[in-house]
Amino acid sequence: MAFITKRINILKLFENNQIKQLVCSSYMLSPSSDRSYNNNNSNNNNDKSSKYFKYIGIGAGITALIYYNYCQSRKYAALQSASQNLKKHLHEDQVGMYREDLPDYSIEDVMKHSEMNTRVWVTYKCGVYDITDFIKEHPGGDQIMMAAGSSLDPFWLLYGIHKTPQIHGILEKMRIGNVSEEVSKDALAHMTDPYALDPKRHKVLRVHTEKPFNGEPPAGLLTEQFYTPNDIFYVRNHLAVPDIDLETYELEIEIENTDKIKKLSFADILKLPKYTVSATLMCAGNRRSEMNKVKEVKGLNWGISSIGNATWTGARLVDVLKVMGVDDNTKEYSHVHFEGMDMDTTSNLYTASIPLSKAVNKDGDVLLAYEMNGQPIPRDHGFPIRVIVPGTVGARNVKWLGRILIAKDECQSHWQQKDYKGVPPSADPSHINLSKLASIQELPVISAICKPSNEEVVKVENGFITVKGYAWSGGGRKIIRVDLTTDGGKEWHVANFAHQTDHASPRHWSWTLWTARVPVAKGQKTVEIWVKAIDSSYNSQPDTIDNIWNYRGFLNNAYHRIQVNLKF
Amino acid sequence: MAFITKRINILKLFENNQIKQLVCSSYMLSPSSDRSYNNNNSNNNNDKSSKYFKYIGIGAGITALIYYNYCQSRKYAALQSASQNLKKHLHEDQVGMYREDLPDYSIEDVMKHSEMNTRVWVTYKCGVYDITDFIKEHPGGDQIMMAAGSSLDPFWLLYGIHKTPQIHGILEKMRIGNVSEEVSKDALAHMTDPYALDPKRHKVLRVHTEKPFNGEPPAGLLTEQFYTPNDIFYVRNHLAVPDIDLETYELEIEIENTDKIKKLSFADILKLPKYTVSATLMCAGNRRSEMNKVKEVKGLNWGISSIGNATWTGARLVDVLKVMGVDDNTKEYSHVHFEGMDMDTTSNLYTASIPLSKAVNKDGDVLLAYEMNGQPIPRDHGFPIRVIVPGTVGARNVKWLGRILIAKDECQSHWQQKDYKGVPPSADPSHINLSKLASIQELPVISAICKPSNEEVVKVENGFITVKGYAWSGGGRKIIRVDLTTDGGKEWHVANFAHQTDHASPRHWSWTLWTARVPVAKGQKTVEIWVKAIDSSYNSQPDTIDNIWNYRGFLNNAYHRIQVNLKF
Structure with missing residues (x-):
């Protein structure tokens, strides 16, 4: 908020x-x-x-x-x-x-x-x-x-x-x-x-840029509650926050190349059946700063906190699309575009799209959300309506939603075509044709250690230290295990889950908070801790950043490694 | 066949x-x-x-x-x-x-x-x-x-x-x-x-065990055709192949704790709407032999060929379940058990289960298949009916299907509870409670180099060698990129796709065959080639086997690495 x-x-x-x-x-x-x-x-x-x-x-x-x-x-x-x-x-x-x-x-x-x-x-x-x-x-x-x-x-x-x-x-x-x-x-x-x-x-938000505003909370706060309070939820804005009047607010829904247009006022949206979904949002640039240390990358220097978990309440997109005659039998269209009301200096509105299959899947849980953690969605997070696409990269969860277009092709916006793409490690930025690469939609499995922080002094108790963090995977895949090592992988220790919802894959949208007691050798002054998570499809994380490095610094889901100083 | x-x-x-x-x-x-x-x-x-x-x-x-x-x-x-x-x-x-x-x-x-x-x-x-x-x-x-x-x-x-x-x-x-x-x-x-x-x-099948029969084709053959001929498709049998008489064959479908039972003859199944799905099947133990080299594991010593791609034709499970009153609104049941007609010495039938959500999803494409590559399913592959669960580990694609049970819980068979589980790297085999671990269902992203083979002598042409292989991911996730390196990851080269279907994720069930020309330094006598694939959720493969090693040797999806001898 x-x-x-x-x-x-x-x-x-x-x-x-x-x-x-x-x-x-x-x-x-x-x-x-x-x-x-x-x-x-x-x-x-x-x-x-x-x-x-x-x-x-x-x-x-x-x-x-x-x-x-x-x-x-x-x-x-x-x-x-x-x-x-x-x-x-x-x-x-x-x-x-x-x-x-x-x-x-x-x-x-x-x-x-x-x-x-x-x-x-x-x-x-x-x-x-x-x-x-x-x-x-x-x-x-x-x-x-x-x-x-x-x-x-x-x-x-x-x-x-x-x-x-x-x-x-x-x-x-x-x-x-x-x-x-x-x-x-x-x-x-x-x-x-x-x-x-x-x-x-x-x-408390660590500011990456003021205009547009981009900031993330201290990592140590993330593991304190399963639901991240609105005030400290990371903010990733591409443009200025629009000033929207609820009384005149209107959401337009259109089908490409037809005269099918529907306009919903805010009151209309409130009248639709109301759903609440527990879902984690994450920026594709989360953990970019670690990649930046391997070799310089382009983009905001996010730490490990451009991720947060909340409940989102609103109408289901699937219900709105049904009224438009679009459902899981629709064959003529393959994408849904979301247009925000945030505008750049050349009057382009922020726009992104998702596959129609996600939008029309009633278990896809795509929402036109008006509440975040039981409060009206804060302005920084999309007031009055943000589309929530659970399991999908933050960039497609368009804020300040003004228009929905059902279309044959992906949207052609800068943010869909030239940004939020996974780039090959050795790609030459001056020659690569970004439009040919697959857009980032579902995110891969990731984890991070939130407590202690890197270089922190940690008290050793009976030969063990306590470590806390999060793990999450896109596409509704539940985390089934989190492994930690303090000896470079010779021995791996399984973390306990501090909080996980009981939703089954592929509808498990929220992160898992975990905690582990891991052993450290006596007399050791420092220890390096690695973490990796495994999701319900048994995907796991890459060992090193080196082999997934890309000049845009996206999708760093390599093992999270920190070094801490020990106090016996 | x-x-x-x-x-x-x-x-x-x-x-x-x-x-x-x-x-x-x-x-x-x-x-x-x-x-x-x-x-x-x-x-x-x-x-x-x-x-x-x-x-x-x-x-x-x-x-x-x-x-x-x-x-x-x-x-x-x-x-x-x-x-x-x-x-x-x-x-x-x-x-x-x-x-x-x-x-x-x-x-x-x-x-x-x-x-x-x-x-x-x-x-x-x-x-x-x-x-x-x-x-x-x-x-x-x-x-x-x-x-x-x-x-x-x-x-x-x-x-x-x-x-x-x-x-x-x-x-x-x-x-x-x-x-x-x-x-x-x-x-x-x-x-x-x-x-x-x-x-x-x-x-031509390399035999791992004769009784039950387990064998895989030479890897070099896999990349020759997008559809693996039935005769050389890997065979993974747990028990003897049952001798089934089509005239008396019957498939029983039951709902747990009810008197709802349906019996379908083979003729009845043929009368149901007919679908063909292109899907890859893989054993959870594929590439176990590489894991075995790191440290001894338990299980058949599969190479890289316990995988194959075929078209499967049959009736949709979702249609059969609908007749039973079970669909995607069913809340009382969460699993579907499949019982084979293959029997062990104590009269236990091979049985495995999948989540109901997969079975009732019309885009899940679960089939009661009676044809493989346009031919009657060969006896080794489940004649007359094999359930095909695209995107899911081979073990749940039950052959010689005799009974389907819609149930509250996962099935309790040995193969569901004590086998086909992803085990933590440092698990103690004598103390681990396998029933508490997540069953392997969807498989993670994998790839392998089929040509050349390890230690092969390869002719260098204009500083390049040609490499071919497969890549695949479970859960219907399409392969979006395959990366290769010949210098230990300093430079990564993107492979070309030789064959990929145009199905979209999450309904892309078939593997991708790829080919790449990769450079080798002049005068080099040997070169190590690594491959990794990236799927539509941007999951990629772990760098090393060391950190995913497990005593059962399952789920080895680390980079595939081979060394070849160069001839200039």
């Missing part, structure tokens, strides 16, 4: 039975619309209170920085109507709600307080807190400074331990104000900059 | 409009039954003349060695009715037909003539030929000796150059007799041996 500049106490609005006119585009809770709901995800508790809502588009304009954490509010609404037993917790759970007795602070105000010498402020929901004096008492130590001058929200999602009335109470005692409604002064000052209306991002 | 002990001139039978009573179980051509035919395979010319047939079960008993090459006969029938232009070739195309003016010889008689000092005999269709005096004139050199004392048929399928009236005429001039109808004396002499009724195999 984008950095929140103003969070509205929707609960309060409901109490007053009155909806304020707000300078924003958003959609909110309402108990008036009963809609079907098919929750495929046993771990997505947020959704349990989200059976009812409708959208209300109000206002437009320079409003993109204003965003509502409506899901949290829904939770309060649900709590309010819950049993008497829960009522005693209401006070604590109202932490972060708007308080009229306190002053408002802008995001810029909060950002100025990121160090001890300026005092340290953080936000949580609508609240601003001065935590300076608490920092030294924080049981989690320095970790809390990752939120300094920024938002606590993603960390409290990662570390569930904070979700107690006691800790809520401790935080609320440090309350100094509310996050203000004020539109960013930066945004107003730079209206000629196409990126001026980009959302603010959480400062 | 099993070694042919007697081939009947069916054409002649048709001419006489009279069907002889024969001591055999088989089915033959007839123009009386018009059946739908969906030919998915553009390269299977044999099928073009096979739109009409019905089966006739005649007799039973000790008849398994007698088999009819009816497809060849069908071709003649088609030719007879063809245009006048073709008539002049009829004489030559009748090579190998039964000749009443010549004596009959048994298979044993022919086998005694496999060396120059005994004179060299070969068979072709129904004909026996003494080729001794022709051998030195044979333009293909010594190759012809691969058929000495055996059958020419598979080689003429491999080397299409022989299919001219001229060459047919040359062969027919060497004609000395017919293959006799006589039942094998060996078979009669050893009726207590469960393997006594096993078919005779072509001598």
Whole structure:
């Protein structure tokens, strides 16, 4: 979710039975619309209170920085109507709600307080807190400074331990104000900059480029929760984030060379049967930085964190296509193009395509998603509609979806024809005909060690160290094993799975989080750890980057190798 | 196809409009039954003349060695009715037909003539030929000796150059007799041996075990034709080949814990809509011998040829299941068991299972196949019905299919629970619980160099040598690239595809044959060549066997590496 500049106490609005006119585009809770709901995800508790809502588009304009954490509010609404037993917790759970007795602070105000010498402020929901004096008492130590001058929200999602009335109470005692409604002064000052209306991002994201924004979270955070909080989910933008008005938003669906055109408003999409899918997204450039060390490559220097896992909720593409007369018996067309609403300087819209066979397969689980982890899809991730193509490279999961075209051929966009291609290791960049190469769609099996990090000092306990990471494979193939070695492959140790959904291949879209205790020889000062994963088709990873190196730095799924320093 | 002990001139039978009573179980051509035919395979010319047939079960008993090459006969029938232009070739195309003016010889008689000092005999269709005096004139050199004392048929399928009236005429001039109808004396002499009724195999197969029979062809033959002739297709039998009477054959289909049982006769199966699928089958132990060299493993010492490609024709399992009320909406069951009619000494039948999702997917192309490369499935390959599960390990493509069970769980047979599992590299055989590991189903991407062979002397031409081989991936994933290196990975060369079907992933079931010209440094005496393939999900092969080694020797899909001696 984008950095929140103003969070509205929707609960309060409901109490007053009155909806304020707000300078924003958003959609909110309402108990008036009963809609079907098919929750495929046993771990997505947020959704349990989200059976009812409708959208209300109000206002437009320079409003993109204003965003509502409506899901949290829904939770309060649900709590309010819950049993008497829960009522005693209401006070604590109202932490972060708007308080009229306190002053408002802008995001810029909060950002100025990121160090001890300026005092340290953080936000949580609508609240601003001065935590300076608490920092030294924080049981989690320095970790809390990752939120300094920024938002606590993603960390409290990662570390569930904070979700107690006691800790809520401790935080609320440090309350100094509310996050203000004020539109960013930066945004107003730079209206000629196409990126001026980009959302603010959480400062914990490591930025590769600002414009367009590309950033990834610290790897160590990835293994903390099975579902990556929206605020720290890697962001891979090709262009500026479009500013979309829900009221005028329209999704066009067309069949090539026919007059079959269908237009769906956001409300129309909400009316379609609703599905939730648990799926991992990954950039084809994930782990490019390791390839860059072997020999220089072209592209953003991603670490191991341009990957994340979330629940995605929305309508099924297969249902929309059926209405258009397109299903798994359709023979005349072979591809589906997705056009985003993000535009480059020559007015080209970001566009990509997938094979029709994936789109019309009801077990392909392609969604027109409007929720990510139970919240409206954040602007950085495609608000209001992102197509989710589980098991397929991030680049085909087109954000800010504006148009769908059912076509004979692959789309001819730069991103489909000249980018996101697996290039042979010895290809000459100046002579290669990229259009002739196969587009990256399903991704190969991959894994990485998130904890410890490379060069970290690790405490040895009884001759063992603990290692954590993720493993994933494209095409819905489940991870069946993760192997680690600390002696260059003489002995391989099988990791334990810390979290894996029970979906069967080929419909297993989410990553597997694993943990392993691996032995280290006594007296060793450093150790190199390698990891490889095996998926349900028994595909495994290449041993070395050397033999899969390519000048675009795509598809680095070689063993992940780190070296750590040991402390006995 | 099993070694042919007697081939009947069916054409002649048709001419006489009279069907002889024969001591055999088989089915033959007839123009009386018009059946739908969906030919998915553009390269299977044999099928073009096979739109009409019905089966006739005649007799039973000790008849398994007698088999009819009816497809060849069908071709003649088609030719007879063809245009006048073709008539002049009829004489030559009748090579190998039964000749009443010549004596009959048994298979044993022919086998005694496999060396120059005994004179060299070969068979072709129904004909026996003494080729001794022709051998030195044979333009293909010594190759012809691969058929000495055996059958020419598979080689003429491999080397299409022989299919001219001229060459047919040359062969027919060497004609000395017919293959006799006589039942094998060996078979009669050893009726207590469960393997006594096993078919005779072509001598070109390299035998790993005789009882049960396991053998593979010379690798160099694999790349000669896209479709591997039945006679030289690798054979992987777990038990003795059952002797099945078509007239009493019955396929049972059951749903677990219900009284839903369906019984299909062979005639019933023939009446179902007919499909042809082009698919590669591979044993999970293919390339085990290389793993064995790293460190001893358990299992048949397969080279690189326990793989073959064929067209398979039959009824779709999905159609049969639909009649049983089982389809892709079925939620109560997750697996389909296949029971063969081959029995071990304790009366256990060979049984294996696949996920229901594969079986009910109409694009999964699971067949109840009764033809292999346009001929009745040979006994060694599952006569009369073999289930073909494209993209899935050979072991689940159950031969001699007798029973199908739709069930909640995987089948509990030895072959599903204790065999055909991917074992971790450092697993302790005495302690591992194999039942807890994932069954091998879809196979990972693999490739191999078939020509030249390891240690072969190769002529260098203008600094290059020519290399040929196969590449394949399970799960219907198309091969998108094959890379070779002759300098240990410094430079990689992309192979050309010699033959690939145009089916799209994930329905690309056949292998890709490739060829490459790779450079070698001047003055080099030997060169090591490595190959790796990349499939449509951009999975590639592991670099080394060392890191995927497992005590069962399964799933060796590391780079194939050979060393050849260079001749400049």
